[in-house]
Amino acid sequence: MATLTINGRGITADESQTILDAARAAGIADIPTLCWYPKLPIVGNCRICLVSVEGQPKLLPACATKVADGMVVQTESHAAVENRKGVLRLLLERYPGDHLINGGRADPRNEFEQYVVRYGVTPTPVAQRDLPLRSGDERPGDPMIRHDMSTCILCTRCVRACEDIQVVGVLDVGLRGEHTEIIVGADGDPDKAGCTWCGECVRVCPTGAIFEVMPRQRFRPEQIRHPEKVVRSVCPYCGVGCQVDLHIADDTVARVTSPDIELDTPNQGSTCVKGRFGYDFPQHRDRLTKPLIRKGWAKQGGRWLWRGPTGSERRGGPWQTIEGEGQNEKPAGPPRAVGKSVRELPLLERLDLDIRDRVATPASWYEPFREATWDEAMELVAQELLRIKQQRGGDALACFSSAKCSNEENYLLMRLFRGALGTNNIDHCTRLCHSTSVAAMQRALSTSAASGSMREVEHAADVIFIAGANTTESHPVFGAAIKRAHERGVKLVVTDPRRTELAQRADIHLQMLPGTDVALFNAMLNHVLARGLEDKQFIARRMRDFAAVRESVRPMTPEVAAKITGVPADTIRRAAELYARGPNTSTLWAMGLTQHANGTDLVTSLLNLMLACGMIGRWGAAMMPVRGQNNVQGASDVGAIPFVYTDYRSVKDPNNRAEYARVWGVDPTSLSLREGLMVTEIVKEESGVRGMYIMGENPIISDPDIAHAEHWFRALEFLAVHDLFLTETARYADVVLPGSSFAEKTGTFVNTERRIQIGHQAAAPPGEARGDLAILIELSNRLGLTTPFATAAEVMREIAQVTPSWAGVTYPRLEGAGLQYPVPTADHRGTAFLFDDRFPTADGTGLFVPVEYAPPVELPDEEFPFVMNTGRQLYHWHTGTMTRRAAGLDQREPTPVMEIHPADAARFGFADGDPARVTSRRNSLVISCRISDRVAPGQVFVPFHFREAAANLLTNPVLDPYAKMAELKCCAVRIEPVDAPASVPAH
Ligand code: SF4
Numbered sequence: 001m002a003t004l005t006i007n008g009r010g011i012t013a014d015e016s017q018t019i020l021d022a023a024r025a026a027g028i029a030d031i032p033t034l035c036w037y038p039k040l041p042i043v044g045n046c047r048i049c050l051v052s053v054e055g056q057p058k059l060l061p062a063c064a065t066k067v068a069d070g071m072v073v074q075t076e077s078h079a080a081v082e083n084r085k086g087v088l089r090l091l092l093e094r095y096p097g098d099h100l101i102n103g104g105r106a107d108p109r110n111e112f113e114q115y116v117v118r119y120g121v122t123p124t125p126v127a128q129r130d131l132p133l134r135s136g137d138e139r140p141g142d143p144m145i146r147h148d149m150s151t152c153i154l155c156t157r158c159v160r161a162c163e164d165i166q167v168v169g170v171l172d173v174g175l176r177g178e179h180t181e182i183i184v185g186a187d188g189d190p191d192k193a194g195c196t197w198c199g200e201c202v203r204v205c206p207t208g209a210i211f212e213v214m215p216r217q218r219f220r221p222e223q224i225r226h227p228e229k230v231v232r233s234v235c236p237y238c239g240v241g242c243q244v245d246l247h248i249a250d251d252t253v254a255r256v257t258s259p260d261i262e263l264d265t266p267n268q269g270s271t272c273v274k275g276r277f278g279y280d281f282p283q284h285r286d287r288l289t290k291p292l293i294r295k296g297w298a299k300q301g302g303r304w305l306w307r308g309p310t311g312s313e314r315r316g317g318p319w320q321t322i323e324g325e326g327q328n329e330k331p332a333g334p335p336r337a338v339g340k341s342v343r344e345l346p347l348l349e350r351l352d353l354d355i356r357d358r359v360a361t362p363a364s365w366y367e368p369f370r371e372a373t374w375d376e377a378m379e380l381v382a383q384e385l386l387r388i389k390q391q392r393g394g395d396a397l398a399c400f401s402s403a404k405c406s407n408e409e410n411y412l413l414m415r416l417f418r419g420a421l422g423t424n425n426i427d428h429c430t431r432l433c434h435s436t437s438v439a440a441m442q443r444a445l446s447t448s449a450a451s452g453s454m455r456e457v458e459h460a461a462d463v464i465f466i467a468g469a470n471t472t473e474s475h476p477v478f479g480a481a482i483k484r485a486h487e488r489g490v491k492l493v494v495t496d497p498r499r500t501e502l503a504q505r506a507d508i509h510l511q512m513l514p515g516t517d518v519a520l521f522n523a524m525l526n527h528v529l530a531r532g533l534e535d536k537q538f539i540a541r542r543m544r545d546f547a548a549v550r551e552s553v554r555p556m557t558p559e560v561a562a563k564i565t566g567v568p569a570d571t572i573r574r575a576a577e578l579y580a581r582g583p584n585t586s587t588l589w590a591m592g593l594t595q596h597a598n599g600t601d602l603v604t605s606l607l608n609l610m611l612a613c614g615m616i617g618r619w620g621a622a623m624m625p626v627r628g629q630n631n632v633q634g635a636s637d638v639g640a641i642p643f644v645y646t647d648y649r650s651v652k653d654p655n656n657r658a659e660y661a662r663v664w665g666v667d668p669t670s671l672s673l674r675e676g677l678m679v680t681e682i683v684k685e686e687s688g689v690r691g692m693y694i695m696g697e698n699p700i701i702s703d704p705d706i707a708h709a710e711h712w713f714r715a716l717e718f719l720a721v722h723d724l725f726l727t728e729t730a731r732y733a734d735v736v737l738p739g740s741s742f743a744e745k746t747g748t749f750v751n752t753e754r755r756i757q758i759g760h761q762a763a764a765p766p767g768e769a770r771g772d773l774a775i776l777i778e779l780s781n782r783l784g785l786t787t788p789f790a791t792a793a794e795v796m797r798e799i800a801q802v803t804p805s806w807a808g809v810t811y812p813r814l815e816g817a818g819l820q821y822p823v824p825t826a827d828h829r830g831t832a833f834l835f836d837d838r839f840p841t842a843d844g845t846g847l848f849v850p851v852e853y854a855p856p857v858e859l860p861d862e863e864f865p866f867v868m869n870t871g872r873q874l875y876h877w878h879t880g881t882m883t884r885r886a887a888g889l890d891q892r893e894p895t896p897v898m899e900i901h902p903a904d905a906a907r908f909g910f911a912d913g914d915p916a917r918v919t920s921r922r923n924s925l926v927i928s929c930r931i932s933d934r935v936a937p938g939q940v941f942v943p944f945h946f947r948e949a950a951a952n953l954l955t956n957p958v959l960d961p962y963a964k965m966a967e968l969k970c971c972a973v974r975i976e977p978v979d980a981p982a983s984v985p986a987h
């Protein structure tokens with residue numbers, strides 16, 4: 001440690017710290033900085049931070065000078081201040097600062113101008129200068145980010161942020177001398193240069209030379225500079241759980257920024273394109289502002305009666321089914337990185353339709369409905385749920401809860417269905433996400449969540465092994481952290497049938513045939529054992545039943561696996577050795593592994609490899625199923641799944657039932673001891689479900705084999721949908737309840753590393769739309785379940801009461817970075833990683849479960865020779881309900897496109913953008929081609945966000961026997977030009 005004096009105050013600081021770090025940590029001096037930025041490489045080129053250090057002949061840069069014992073520093077000495085004025089004067093020589101002469105000093109526009117005002121520097125009027133204003137690449141027509149390089153001061157923060165935080169490298173310093181400017185690489189085409197529109201460059205620019213477009217289109221500059229309030233929330237998209245600050249103007253979100261980079265948040269200052277620019281969907285003009293009731297419902301004699309048409313007309317409407325829309329021809333998607341400069345592609349102008357007309361809810365969808373009062377709508381919902389319960393029993397009812405809603409809302413909905421309606425038919429999209437991971441992890445380790453944290457993967461892992469996770473698109477902030485880790489020398493091994501960004505940069509890419517993962521992981525384990533690289537001590541001390549796994553992998557040599565997977569045996573061997581040698585290997589996986597009809601086996605074989613190598617229970621050796629939705633972990637944790645109450649406590653256990661009955665004030669016998677049905681079981685004729693309540697889910701796009709699902713929902717006796725928009729599912733409802741978006745609620749969310757975080761309400765729901773919590777409280781009370789809460793914090797108190805691992809969670813404790821559960825007591829600080837000495841099983845040991853390779857249910861054959869894979873795109877989210885109503889995001893990917901390998905495209909004579917017909921054994925659709933070598937020959941990739949070409953029309957509804965997950969990642973299809981005669985399968 002060094003002892004030094006800054007501005008007359010003695011402090012101690014670590015000798016690795018700079019004067020700037022030490023001064024800021026001690027809060028004693030506001031040293032100005034321009035080129036310096038937290039966590040960016042220090043370049044020390046702007047010279048504004050120079051300070052006087054006693055005994056030194058020259059001023060020293062505070063950002064680049066280490067502290068030393070006995071140092072005496074003056075931060076605002078005469079010499080330092082004069083230097084700063086000189087620096088600012090020089091920078092102002094190229095800066096359009098006339099407003100700083102003409103009354104603009106009272107309201108500086110940015111960080112740079114604040115220093116100009118602070119140091120009393122006045123610019124020369126532009127007209128009287130010799131040097132012209134600076135220029136640089138502008139990104140004209142870009143829907144989200146543009147540049148006005150006349151205000152650039154060449155601090156290069158943007159260049160370093162793009163290179164070192166995002167590990168992309170789009171921006172560069174071009175030319176030299178007085179012509180120096182910031183350029184976009186790849187001929188000025190950000191797309192071609194690999195830009196992800198993350199906005200990190202916007203965030204760090206101190207002058208607004210790089211700026212976001214959308215706030216300027218909707219708000220005045222003063223409203224942007226001085227928002228009515230700034231409220232901390234949690235991004236509504238993926239499971240990374242980025243904290244965001246919502247800037248409010250006119251009671252709407254005007255802009256999103258991210259909290260300080262130094263804070264201990266999951267995102268540490270970054271967001272991805274969705275978090276930073278995908279915030280305008282709540283203001284889309286489609287937003288439901290009043291409850292809707294299907295015409296045909298009438299109240300008579302104090303009861304609601306259906307007087308409308310019956311049979312197939314009962315829920316009909318003047319719209320095309322998803323199946324019908326699938327047959328329409330689609331416009332070509334925007335070209336991607338095909339050599340054209342953005343200057344030739346002004347995206348805004350290229351779209352001749354107003355985005356809101358193109359993706360808006362069609363007017364015809366509203367026709368079957370009339371606006372209703374809340375009292376009417378709630379009365380009808382309560383009446384019909386109780387009627388069906390009375391006439392058919394509680395199990396004739398089911399609900400889909402929402403991984404987009406808060407813990408408190410999910411808790412209240414499962415409490416309502418269990419406590420008031422007596423059924424465990426409660427599920428949500430986890431079924432179509434990580435249910436197979438949960439089944440496998442429960443069986444092996446009796447756990448349902450990640451063992452570790454994202455920051456240990458970034459900072460402490462030696463090897464990162466990623467199976468079936470397109471992290472840079474699906475969880476981009478975590479993806480950037482993985483790239484940073486790779487830059488610092490961590491080895492990266494990726495298993496994926498596609499050449500994703502991480503696969504391209506991986507040290508080893510195991511590009512296996514879809515669905516052959518068990519063969520691959522078993523072969524890796526086979527080789528680990530052959531080399532004696534297993535962790536014998538871990539296996540002996542912490543695990544059971546290894547002998548069976550050893551036997552089961554014996555026949556799967558790398559040579560055998562090579563024939564099955566298509567990955568060379570040597571590559572399998574190299575990957576196995578890298579994995580096992582670690583010393584700390586973190587294991588990540590996602591939907592590419594889980595969304596298979598044998599997903600539980602796939603995850604189990606990965607767990608066997610991980611556990612045999614002892615890669616869990618140490619900082620740096622994390623087990624991490626990367627969670628999809630922002631609260632899919634929390635929705636499961638609070639019991640919105642059919643088998644368990646909160647904390648995964650079985651509904652079959654009478655003791656659990658007695659405890660929840662006591663807290664909820666109901667008769668224990670009114671709570672069912674029978675496990676409920678899962679999402680994929682509910683939507684079947686034999687389920688017996690006749691009435692549903694759906695909160696924030698859109699199963700008519702997300703369920704496999706949509707044509708069947710659409711038919712099933714139409715045949716329900718009663719359907720209530722609680723959502724923001726009249727979705728593809730809501731259009732079939734009897735009652736639609738307008739709820740609240742993430743910005744309009746206070747509640748908590750759990751991210752992929754078990755971190756419970758709080759989001760605060762920033763705006764009011766529009767019109768008569770209500771907070772989701774208020775809707776659920778009123779409905780619970782109407783159904784006779786006493787629900788005395790007024791706020792989310794009060795609901796959390798009850799959750800903590802019935803959830804041992806959340807017992808120490810309170811709202812005040814969640815402020816800031818939140819808490820990673822388990823948090824068993826009020827003074828417990830949360831748990832960054834688990835299982836250092838035992839697993840949560842009865843005897844503390846884990847279980848090996850042998851699994852053998854079985855081929856995917858559908859293999860390509862003569863009739864259906866391609867394998868179709870489905871998944872997410874960077875710019876969209878799930879069924880597109882939110883992102884297709886976010887202007888910037890939708891302009892990046894406005895139409896559905898299918899990735900097809902150049903060789904396959906050539907065989908059909910397809911050019912980029914040409915329409916193709918894709919046909920599986922279930923159905924057929926038309927989609928335009930995007931030629932890309934990210935997919936292997938013989939495979940195509942169809943994103944699942946678009947109702948006009950819904951991938952799930954084609955997917956196979958065959959289910960995993962344990963988790964009831966459908967085969968979403970692998971189905972055999974045929975590709976044809978659209979002018980070929982259609983041969984749509986009968987179904
Ligand atoms: S948006 Fe992100 S990727 Fe694109 S230039 Fe800026 S920092 Fe780089």
Ligand code: SF4
Pocket residue numbers: 151152153154155156157158159182204205206207208209210
């Ligand atoms: S664009 Fe902004 S961040 Fe980049 S060099 Fe110029 S002033 Fe600095």
Ligand code: FES
Pocket residue numbers: 032033034035036043044045046047048049050061062063064
């Ligand atoms: S901030 Fe220190 S030299 Fe730029």
